[in-house]
Amino acid sequence: MRFQPLSSSRSDPGRDVEAYLAVDLAGGRTTLRRQLVGYPLHVTRGFYLDAGRPDLLTLYLQSASGGLYAGDRLKLDVSVGANAAFHLTAQAATVVHDGRASGSRQRQSLHVAGGAFCAIASDPYVLFPGADLALETMAIVAEDAVLFLADGFAVHDPGHSGSAFAQFSSRQRILRPDGRLLLQDFGRLRGDELRNGSLGPLAAAATILVIAPPDRLPAMAVMELSADRLGCLAGASLAPNGAGLVMRILAPDGGTLARALEAAFHVAGRAALGTELARRRK
Template sequence: MRSLPLSSSAFDSGRSAEAHLAADLAGGRTVLRRQHVGYPFHVTRGFYLDAARPELLTLYLQSASGGLYAGDRLKLDVDVAANAAFHLTTQASTVVHDGREAGTLQQQSITVGPGAFCAIASDPCVLFPGADLCLDTIATVAEDAVLFLADGFAVHDPRQAGRPFASFSSRLRILRPDGRVLLLDRGSIRGNEARAGSLGDMAAAATVVLIAPPDKLPDVGTLGQIVDGFGCLSGASPAPNQAGLVMRILAPDGGTLARGLEAAFHVAGRAALGSDLVRRRK
């Protein structure tokens, strides 16, 4: 989820919003045991799309606002209980507007219980000129659980004025329930660096992190081949501490990147759950 309340006034210091979702396995299906979703967040009813995995709940987290604005602060808290299977995605890409020196912050806190499957696969953010976005995520994952996490961005200048976005940065921490650190990942890129060629001739980038036991991981070569088949340029390597794998993806535009991320989700889902998942309509 990448959207916050409308905050387009030059005198508005930004808005704060939180969403809390707790998924649990009950009666052979994953259900929302608890949810607190205030404006501008909105969740539709849950969808059970996969006949082969009837317990898998897919939820679309939506927003009534027009994107992310200067000074906006968003927090998403997701808790997936033992043996539950939960997929959270967005309805579309979210525009990130000019940060006006205040920037935009999104925080995510994720807990994945024993034997659970959790996929948080947001569509890429669209960075408008002046956008200044920071993603800060902490996830606690049980030893035998699976977490698929994807975040990315695409650059867009709707007026073709040649003005770059300000900055995109990401901080990710993956822990075990006992507090042991599995992975720390930090990165940032400024708009003028991207325009100068840091992304090559690409205009979109993403990171996919897959935390899983070895027997629930896809083949790295197959994963890269499928993602690249959608027009992306990817590279994957084992995550530290034998925690899983990390993939970086470049793409010429946001649409291509979104299709590559969708493909990565399906490859990871098949490896973790043992069956092909149907396409999620948006």
């Protein structure tokens, strides 16, 4: 999930920030049962945007700061109760500033109970020169639940310094409630590798996981087309152990990638929930 701590000065060692959200189905719709979200984070009121699924709760996790800074250590725990439907996103892309040898780290812990739908879908991280960002997600997903999870990055050099970001890494582990490991996905890219042509002329990339039973999975060709038609290069494949599917996306810039991630969310949401979802305005 993309959220930002307080701005840091050059001498600031960074901040430890924790957030916890628990949602449950109650009275015919999903409600925020419990939250622990300290400054500078803020959760908006809940939105119910979808006529076809009035039970689906959408929350925006906002921040009062200007991005991720050196030494920041962030943790987000999300618990989605049985048969609940939950979408968590952010108000905008997150800027990642120079890591100054200590980098920025973000961890997510997700629990998705039986019959539930959970989407953690936000805009790509924007890597400034020197940015060093490590993402780690551990998710426990019930057999009949659905998890849509996306993370990605775009490169930006606002001062035209010619410098590259330091490193971007992402690790995702998906387990069943009994502890069985379904899949583990790990990737790392250094800025100098990107400059040397690892992504060709492209400057943004993302990975999408859709963990779902077969009857709630989107068609891989439709997922790929949702990104390709926006100017991206997308490739989807079945995940191991019958977990669902994985899709990689390459894009020319962060704006194009953000639109592709949004389109993929709508495709996956339609397959999982049986209805077209409304646009999430930002």
